[in-house]
Amino acid sequence: MKMKTMLMGAAATMAFGQMANAAAHEGERGRDGALGIIYWQAPSIMNAYLSGGTKDIEAASLVTEPLGRYDETGAPVAWLVDEIPTVANGGVAEDLTSITWKLSEGLLWSDGTPVTSADVKFTADYCMDPEGGCAQLAKFEGVESVEVIDDLTVKVNFAAPTPNPYGPFMGNQSPIIQAAQFAECTGTRAPECTDANFMPIGTGPFVVTDFRTNDVIQLEANSNYRDPMKPAFQTVTFKGGGDAEAAGRAVLQTGEFDYAWNLQLAPDVIAAMADGGVGTPVSAFGTLVERIEMNMTDPSSDLPEGERATAAHPHPFLSDEKVRRALSMAIDRDLLVEVGYGDAGRATCNLVPAPAMYASDNTDCLVQDIDGAKALLDEAGWTDTDGNGIRDKDGVEMNILFQSSTNAVRQDFQALIKDWWEQIGTSVELRNIDGSVFFGGDPGSPDTFQKFYADVEMYANNFDGTDPASYLASYTCEKAPRPDSGWQGENINRYCDPAYDALVAELNGTADLDERSRIAKKLNDMVTKESMTIVPLVDRGRVSAHANTLGGVLLNTWDSELWNAADWYRIKE
Template identity: 75%
Template structure:
């Protein structure tokens, strides 16, 4: 098996040396005072392994870090590692069954203790624990063992050749947590460790000084951070909550904050805010897709949680592919894009629209077809027997609960989609939930997107890096959130197809880039255009904003948006 262009495409030319962050503004650590960040989706936990929410992963990235990560151009660079392992440098076995990471010497945790290979192994054991629920479990797909060779060397062995061995410990979604701190938090105990999950010890540029879930986090510069003179800021005030409009105004109009994340606003609204002259909006396209998830299980509150989380009890309406397809056909994606995102969006039929080599480029869904949708529902046996405008079948009304997070653009989408669905005879109840709760990882909450106690839900997510292998592997049978996994898991709609699982395994052992592309496209099509289990709507650009006085910003659509916060600084007058 040949590695060919996969490894070379994933790693930057000349990126084998340890990552050196530099912005030309050297000086004393903490010299620029406080920097104020606002995420209108408030973080609820600082442990990325217990939440799939971007808000939680990115706020945690100020503290906990991976061995390697991706730059703003999608190139992989060493972070806590001394180099990125490859076949050429001996770090990846010639038969592709293992990868050996060498940790850069001298790295300390923020408590002053040494960062070692034991912490790396512990992180794998923590996420792979059979009684636990790891939100990033797909990163460890195919991992057989993780072995400590010495204090600065750790070897990951796979159960088969792995042409893309950069799942574990790479990117903001797969950082290293401290073994000493989390030793008593394994398995089912993981969500009970409030102190550890709210105040993780890390190697990053900042340490947590106070965390109020769904509200405010304060950070202070890490005195043991490995880069002299960094971070430039002595502290971070990380405000959560509110809405995208208020977040945008706080940077672009009032100057109250320095950085606002995820300005999910109509383009004319952002342009108007920029006229105040306090800051600038920045945008970048990656694989971020706003989509509808179709629930394949019965979410009825009359059923026990175990039943509501598996396909043991199929959805009484949406288990019919024709219904899912009709719902998709009724949607005008061009109009959604125009209303919600303008040039910061593109209508899409693909779950993986980027990088281009992995994009199927499906276009069938881009043409709205109300009459075709009606005909498909008729074929499926759904008719309006009493003339009330809502179809029914066997005494059941074609009525759906459609949920998403509270956000002006998403509520506009809900209203439009409800109207289109009403035109084909579908009754739709809309629900919107506070984003901090919806995207949180609280196993006790009934309102998280993981529990999916609705028929249809809408959100967007993406993946770290430029290879979608782990992202697509999320839909493996058994990877659904459920009580036994503390309601963690990435297979949100409980999709299960042995043929799809076989493609996951085939992708994992395929090295040639063209063949990987072909397999990934097949997987994309299976869960989108062929089954309409996932109904893509818009490929969204990441849009954020920063104050004119804030320097060092490099918007990154391939990793944590705050990936280089150690390089941020305050510009002089």
């Protein structure tokens, strides 16, 4: 039986059982005791604005929440408001230059103080502070100001008509933080506020009681949560670290934990674990793309600290578009899918693989062409002049440091890609870094994916909701991580093209859906098909797992996987 069919069938069976069981298990908050969650990439911070790592953003979503979310179908849903603002209900201005949010009445922070529009405005100011290095700055693209109308009403003003006004405060990447707690944590002081960043006051179903960086988080039910019957669990142990196989085994075989995230494992490994009958794997496609980022800057340790991997020094050979293209041509994406994901993966050339209206018809990369890659390098003047097997030009050899996070599938991919790249005349050194560190965002660490002290690196991420505007805006020039931003920023490979920036601005001001589709596809093609600064590999289905005794789970690829943890409950025999 194919893994995809198995997962869908199991999920459908579990969903039916959960529907019948849920009503019978309503009751007082904390009634179901302890919940165990395991993320093999351990969270290193609980502030979504200071990390681009999915594991940090998802852990934080148990505590801090946005005004609106996206459900498991990608549809927007009201969260801390009674309705999503639209033009039809008067929440979005007819000229598309503003959106007005009205908080639900009676919302409390976990410390018992009222949630007000001042907190919402503070959140925007916090992220948009030019000295703050906000990791989610693209969510506030085009925002001119945020103004408080009254205690429960806040208005976001855009510099130009903005057909998609749902960047700020929508989805798990843009939660509301408490102004009182973070008042002294703005600008350059943001990373210094350890208590606030590790133990934020939130509106979510749980509150942090103990945070151990890159290890374990202890949480308890928020006594001021807006629904008196939720969450069903009194405590949560959020374990981080290890590897995907151990995490899967802890849910699917031993039952030590209730939920395991992102089981990036070969399909036969997951299927064998599921045979134990203790837990159920769940899978869904969204916008998660495993890809290689090509460093457009020089990461050499010979450069002074503060100049490495910055625009001051272009990369000695990856600045050549033909080199990047040749490296892409050498890759057999179908084999990567077969080895790493089976039916839970699809070969892709796109950074934005979905929704369909935004997915480019770019298929140029799907056929491996080793001979063509060699010919292209010859044409570009990269030849082996000294007979050592490594191509060179003007005294520069093509020695590639290829890094990724520690994971069995990623190391398999690295080994295959190393072989293909060496076949076309490069030298490749592989490095793998613990995911908790790689995605941690620590400005003092040399090993984060944002700092990018390597030539190429491989990882995956995705975007909230179904509109890719904010995601595509993350590759504008000013969002490159830099020393003066604490190495925060979403433009990981330091790509910079004024034409791209101008097209992002055009997308933000375009209302017609067909035209938005055209522009988004063009932006996708600019960073993939045309420039090859991003080399997509696999459109990954998200695969996670939950215990058979855990009800209420709805796998969500458009928001946090933990988006509805307040609705989870223990299924009784």
